Amino acid sequence: MIIDFLRKMDFPVYLAPMEGVTDGAFRRICKEYGADVLISEFVSSDALSRDVEKSIRKMDFTEGERPYGVQIFGSNEAALVSAAQHAAAFHPDFIDINWGCPVKKIVSKGAGAAILQDIPKMVALTSAVVKAVDLPVTVKTRLGWESADKPIVEVAERLQDVGIQAIAIHGRTRAQQYGGEADWTLIGEVKNNPRMHIPVIGNGDINSAEKALEYQARYGVDAIMIGRAAIGNPWIFRQIKSLRSGEPCQEPDYGERVSLVMRHLRENEREKGERVAVIEMRTMYAGYFRGVFNFKPKRIKLMSATTLKECEEILHG
Numbered sequence: 453m454i455i456d457f458l459r460k461m462d463f464p465v466y467l468a469p470m471e472g473v474t475d476g477a478f479r480r481i482c483k484e485y486g487a488d489v490l491i492s493e494f495v496s497s498d499a500l501s502r503d504v505e506k507s508i509r510k511m512d513f514t515e516g517e518r519p520y521g522v523q524i525f526g527s528n529e530a531a532l533v534s535a536a537q538h539a540a541a542f543h544p545d546f547i548d549i550n551w552g553c554p555v556k557k558i559v560s561k562g563a564g565a566a567i568l569q570d571i572p573k574m575v576a577l578t579s580a581v582v583k584a585v586d587l588p589v590t591v592k593t594r595l596g597w598e599s600a601d602k603p604i605v606e607v608a609e610r611l612q613d614v615g616i617q618a619i620a621i622h623g624r625t626r627a628q629q630y631g632g633e634a635d636w637t638l639i640g641e642v643k644n645n646p647r648m649h650i651p652v653i654g655n656g657d658i659n660s661a662e663k664a665l666e667y668q669a670r671y672g673v674d675a676i677m678i679g680r681a682a683i684g685n686p687w688i689f690r691q692i693k694s695l696r697s698g699e700p701c702q703e704p705d706y707g708e709r710v711s712l713v714m715r716h717l718r719e720n721e722r723e724k725g726e727r728v729a730v731i732e733m734r735t736m737y738a739g740y741f742r743g744v745f746n747f748k749p750k751r752i753k754l755m756s757a758t759t760l761k762e763c764e765e766i767l768h769g
C-alpha cells in the first residue's frame with residue numbers, strides 16, 4: 453500500500469506528474485537518480501473510455517518504477533470510475549486523481565482544478581473512485597480556485613474522510629496558474645491540522661536540494677514533490693540525497709549530460725518513434741545543459757534536428 457510505503461520512507465521525494473514530460477523514459481531516469489515515487493502523465497478518463505491507444509501507453513510502466521501511480525482526470529463519475537478500473541488493471545501501486553490542473557481546455561469541462569468550485573462534487577467523485585478500486589487512491593490538488601477562496605484545509609479533511617490515502621498540494625490557486633510564488637503556509641496548515649492523519653505532500657517551486665530540505669523542515673510535510681525543476685534536471689534528486697547524507701553534491705559533467713540525453717532519446721525512440729522522440733526532447737535541452745558554457749549554438753541546432761543521429765552529432769560536435 454502506498455501509505456505504508458510512504459510511512460516507511462524517511463523523506464520521500466516525488467517526481468511530479470507532468471504531461472508531455474514524465475513519460476516512462478524520463479521517469480526511469482529520475483528514479484535512477486533518486487526520485488522515490490513516480491506518477492504517470494495525466495490520463496483523460498473520457499479518452500480512456502474510448503480506449504485510445506495513447507492513454508493506454510501513458511499508464512504503462514516497468515517494475516523498476518515502483519512505487520508508481522497512474523493519474524486520471526475527468527468530471528463524469530462513470531467515466532472516472534471506469535478509468536480508475538482500467539488503470540487498476542495495470543497494477544500500479546496507487547491511483548491519483550488530478551483535481552489541480554488549471555488548463556482551460558480541462559477546467560472548461562469541469563475537470564482538474566474546476567472541481568474546486570464544487571467541493572461536494574469533488575468529494576462525491578473521489579469517493580466513487582475510492583470505492584471502485586482495490587488500490588490506494590490519492591489526490592493532487594491546489595489551494596483553491598482563486599485568492600478569495602482557498603478551502604484546502606476543509607477539502608483535505610473531507611477527502612481523507614472518504615478514504616484517500618495521501619494528498620499532494622500545489623501551493624497555488626487555479627487563478628494563479630503557475631504565476632507568482634507558491635504559498636506553502638496553507639500546505640503547512642493542512643499538515644498541522646490535528647484531524648489529518650494521511651501523508652501530506654508539498655508541491656510548488658522547489659528548485660534546489662537546499663529548498664527541498666528547508667521546506668520539508670519548515671512545513672513538516674511528509675513528502676516533497678518536484679515538477680519543473682526536474683525537467684531536464686534529474687540530478688536534483690541525487691543532490692537531495694547527497695545533501696541529506698552530508699556527501700558532496702556531484703555536478704554532472706558534459707559527458708554525463710550527453711549520455712543521459714542520448715539514453716532518453718533512444719528509449720523514447722523505442723516507445724514513440726524517432727520523430728516524436730526528437731521533437732519532444734527539444735523542451736528538455738535547456739534543463740539538461742543548464743550552466744554549460746557556450747551551449748546555445750548547439751541548442752539552436754538541436755531545435756531543427758529531426759533524427760537521433762543528427763542530435764548525437766551536434767552534441768558531440
Ligand SMILES: Cc1cc2nc3c(=O)[nH]c(=O)nc-3n(C[C@H](O)[C@H](O)[C@H](O)COP(=O)(O)O)c2cc1C
Pocket residue numbers: 468469470471472473493494523550552553592622655656657658677678679680681
Ligand atoms: C509541463 C507541465 C505539465 C504538467 N502536467 C501535469 C499533469 O499531467 N498532472 C498534474 O497533476 N500536474 C501537472 N503539472 C503540474 C505539476 O505536477 C506541478 O504541480 C507544478 O508544476 C508545480 O510544481 P513545481 O513548481 O515543482 O513545478 C504540470 C506542470 C508542467 C510544468
